Amino acid sequence: MKTVSNILLLVAIILLVGCGKKDDPVPKNIFNTPSLADVSIKLDIDGVKLTNNSDNFTLFVEKERVVKNLFFRYEYERVTLIAPKASFTDINVIEGREYLYRFYAYNSVDQSYSKPTTKAVTYEIPVRIDNISAKIIGSTLCAEIGDMRGMDNVTFYINGKFVYEYNEGDKEHCVDIPSTIMIDFKAVPHRKGNEGVPYIKSFKRDPSDGLFPPQNIKVVQTASRSILSWDKLKGYDEYNVYVEKDGKQKLLATTVATIFSYSIPKGDECATLKLSSVKDGKESSLITVSICR
Numbered sequence: 653m654k655t656v657s658n659i660l661l662l663v664a665i666i667l668l669v670g671c672g673k674k675d676d677p678v679p680k681n682i683f684n685t686p687s688l689a690d691v692s693i694k695l696d697i698d699g700v701k702l703t704n705n706s707d708n709f710t711l712f713v714e715k716e717r718v719v720k721n722l723f724f725r726y727e728y729e730r731v732t733l734i735a736p737k738a739s740f741t742d743i744n745v746i747e748g749r750e751y752l753y754r755f756y757a758y759n760s761v762d763q764s765y766s767k768p769t770t771k772a773v774t775y776e777i778p779v780r781i782d783n784i785s786a787k788i789i790g791s792t793l794c795a796e797i798g799d800m801r802g803m804d805n806v807t808f809y810i811n812g813k814f815v816y817e818y819n820e821g822d823k824e825h826c827v828d829i830p831s832t833i834m835i836d837f838k839a840v841p842h843r844k845g846n847e848g849v850p851y852i853k854s855f856k857r858d859p860s861d862g863l864f865p866p867q868n869i870k871v872v873q874t875a876s877r878s879i880l881s882w883d884k885l886k887g888y889d890e891y892n893v894y895v896e897k898d899g900k901q902k903l904l905a906t907t908v909a910t911i912f913s914y915s916i917p918k919g920d921e922c923a924t925l926k927l928s929s930v931k932d933g934k935e936s937s938l939i940t941v942s943i944c945r
Contacts, residue, residue, distance in 0.1 A: 690704070690705050690706050690709075690711075690755075690757065690769075691703070691704065691705065691711065691755050691769065691771065692705055693753070693771055693773055694846070694847060695773075695775060695776060695777075695778050695846045695847070696741050696778065697777065697778060697849065698741050698743050699741045699742045699743040699744070699745050699775070700741065700742045700745055700751065700753075700773055700775055701739055701740075701741045701742075702732075702734060702739065702740050702741070702742065702753070703734075703738070703739040704734040704735065704736055704737065704738055704739070705737070706736050706737075706757060707736055707737065708736060708759070709736060709757035709758060709759055709766070710733055710734070710735060710736065710757070710758040710760065711733065711734040711755055711756070711757055711758075712730070712733055712755065712756040712757075712758055712765070713730070713731040713732050713733070713734060713740065713742075713753060713754075713755055714728040714729060714730055714731060714753065714754040714755075714756075715728065715729060715731045715742070715751055715752070715753055715754075716728055716751070716752040716753075716754070717729050728754050731753075733758075745775040746775065747775055747776055747777055748774070748775070748776065749774070749775060750772055750773065750774045750775075751772070751773050751774075751775065752770060752771070752772045752773075753770065753771050753772075753773065754768050754769070754770045755768065755769045755770070755771070756768055756769075776843070776844070776846065778841075778843075778846065778847065778848040778849050779802045779803050779841045779842075779843045779848035779849070780841065780848055780849035780851075781797060781803070781806065781839060781841050781848070781849075781851045782799055783797065783798035783799040784796070784797045784798065784839060784851055785798070785824075786837050786839075786851075786853050788829065788835065788855050788857070789826065791828060791829060791862075792826040792827060792828055792829060793810060793826065793827055793829045793835065793837060793855075794824050794825065794826040795808060795818070795824070795825060795826075795837070795839065796822075796823060796824035796825070797818060797822075797839070800819075800820045802843060803820075803841045803842065803843055803848070804842050804843055804844070805817050805818060805819050805820075805841075805842050806818040806819075806839050806840065806841045806842065807839070807840045807842070808825075808827070808837070808838070808839055809836075809837070809838040809839075809840070810827065810829060810830070810835065810836070810837055810838075811830060811832065811834075811835065811836050812836070812838075815827045818839070831863075831864050831865055831936065831937050831939075832857075832864070832867060833856060833857050833859055833864060833867050834854065834855070834856055834857075834867075835854065835855040835856075835857065836852070836853075836854050836855075837852070837853045837854070837855070838850050838851065838852050839851040839852075858886075859885045859886050859887065859888070860886050860887040863929065863931060863934060863935070863936040863937070864885060864929060864936055865927060865928055865929055865936045865937055865938060865939040866882035866883070866885070866891055866910075866927045866928075866929055866939060867882060867883045867885065868882055868883045869881070869882045869927065869939065869941055870882070871941065871943055873943070873945075876915060877913050877914065877915050878913070878914050878915075878916065878923075878943040879911065879912075879913050880893075880911065880912045880913075880914065880925070880927075880941065880943075881910060881911045881912075882910050882927070883910065884910050885929055885931075887931060888929045888930065888931045889908070889930050889931060889932070890906050890907060890908050890929075890930045891906070891907055891908075891909075891910070891912075891927060891928065891929055891930065892905075892906050892927065892928045892929075892930060892935065893905045893906075893907070893912050893914075893925060893926075893927055894925065894926040894927070894928075894938070895914075895923060895924070895925055895926075896924040896925070896926055896940075897923075897924070901926065904925075906930075914943070916943065916944075916945055921944055921945055922942060922943065922944040922945070923942070923943055923944075924940060924941075924942050925940070925941045925942075925943065926938040926939065926940050926941070927939050927941065
């Protein structure tokens with residue numbers, strides 16, 4: 653009888669050791685977030701960068717690991733908590749190894765957890781661009797990459813807007829640039845679907861060399877009026893302000909000041925204004941500003 657009891661006790665101990673301690677949060681309620689859209693995962697020079705894109709939920713992050721006991725098995729361990737709109741970089745990674753992350757969103761209002769979302773990531777040190785030239789020629793920006801080894805492609809951005817995908821065999825590529833004094837160029841290399849280390853270069857153009865519309869326009873909305881302001885351009889004489897309605901433009905004012913006040917007509921919720929700069933009697937292109945009550 654004792655022998656049977658001892659065997660049962662031994663089996664119970666083995667099962668307890670095999671099951672191990674669970675790290676899963678214990679939910680009071682279940683809701684359906686997060687989706688993978690709520691979590692950004694990028695390979696960083698220092699590790700795997702995890703970003704919580706939610707405005708409201710704290711993100712619980714767990715990572716799969718091997719447990720060495722009587723049975724080799726996998727379980728999850730807590731890595732970190734990420735506040736809304738915050739990021740965390742997991743530096744405990746090795747190049748070439750796959751890691752499985754599990755995410756829960758936590759709603760502090762009713763103390764509830766979401767259903768889990770998982771994502772597998774193979775860590776590789778992000779690729780970087782070693783040989784690139786970028787320059788402005790007139791109203792275009794031209795860029796060329798001399799060595800594409802290790803990269804699948806490179807995406808070009810100007811002032812935050814995608815303009816071109818550069819591939820192996822491409823030569824110097826030129827794109828038109830916007831009528832802004834500051835031009836920010838970014839080239840992002842890609843390998844196996846992952847973003848590498850961006851190359852960034854900023855250019856500051858001389859406003860006296862061409863015709864530029866007003867720059868850095870800001871809008872302050874008061875109870876009854878919209879107040880527009882912009883940077884003073886060196887060498888420019890005045891600025892024109894138009895209103896556009898039903899496809900037609902009407903000149904509201906020509907001013908030497910860099911500020912303009914406008915009241916949206918009764919019955920309208922929004923208005924479209926267009927501004928230009930004047931230099932030596934020549935008018936620049938128009939820049940559009942939409943304002944609402």
